Amino acid sequence: MNIDREHITLTAGCKVNLYLDITGVRENGYHDLLTLFVPLPEPADTLTVDLGPGTGIRIDCGNQALCGEDNTIARAYRAFAQATGFAPAAAVHLEKRIPTGAGLGGGSSDAACLLRLLNDRAGNMALDAQKLNALAAGIGADVPFFLQDSPAWATGIGERLTPTALDLKGFTLLLLCPRVHVSTVWAYRAWDAAHPGGRPGEKGAEYLTCGTSAGKCFPCSHFLLHNSFEGVVFGSFPELRIFKERLLRNGAAGAVLSGSGASLCGLFRQHTDAAHAADEFRRDNIPAFIHSF
């Protein structure tokens, strides 16, 4: 298939998990989850892609450690080529802004970006949604989520998605990205060690608290913030627990670790409270991003 030269710039946003329950462990060591993925526009990576005749992928980015064969973008390219035979020459410049090891799915988002581009350009070699989703899940459990752009509940290892409307109108989300790297593999292994036999513990679900009283409150009473990783991650990174407590002291109606961490989300009813809290964390050199629903 002849492919014209093309220069494309793609934006890869991130995700947070406002709910994450580990519901079981599979024979192969992967974990079954019930999680709520919420896409966020920033922080975001930028992929500048030059497609053209020839074959093979080349990646350059500021962080040499991310330019090798193990980069999720390279893995996505190889998986797509193997599945479809569509393998144009691709030179990718990756501008990383999503912190790694942050629980924001940066690597997965980059991979999904390239998969969507290749599938859009593959013509009659393109994969249908189901096949593309399955291929994505083989690259990373979070990659299927980034193939679509809606909040979604997920089960399985995170690849069985049910898009959902978020009733968070009026809330402001403050995303904190402490300069701490938490390895996803480490976090799952730590959870396994704390839950021998893979028995999920009691859901430590916390309800968004009203300004005046804790516990359930309308309209958020049916909205749970929970993350099974908090016990083990806060145990090894106590500073993250402190950041969560600071979010609540600064007026967050609820706060929760995102994914395997280290990022944390605070949900505020008052935008001004979120903005003041963001300024305070930034004064402490902690990157903070605000998103209004």
Ligand SMILES: C[C@@](CO)(OP(=O)(O)O)[C@H](O)COP(=O)(O)OP(=O)(O)OC[C@H]1O[C@@H](n2ccc(N)nc2=O)[C@H](O)[C@@H]1O
């Ligand atoms: C924890 C979560 C929550 O959304 O996200 P992050 O915190 O990484 O953003 C995900 O489950 C991470 O998804 P992702 O980062 O794509 O994981 P993968 O690359 O597929 O797997 C990395 C390793 O994590 C473990 N893993 C991943 C997913 C899962 N459901 N069970 C697992 O046990 C496996 O040991 C696997 O080898």
Ligand SMILES: Nc1ncnc2c1ncn2[C@@H]1O[C@H](COP(=O)(O)OP(=O)(O)O)[C@@H](O)[C@H]1O
């Ligand atoms: N394109 C990529 N962007 C970020 N990390 C990548 C990428 N490709 C491979 N990786 C590796 O994947 C690991 C997990 O990165 P990332 O998905 O951003 O974190 P998290 O799993 O916490 O969401 C990184 O530590 C890095 O070694």
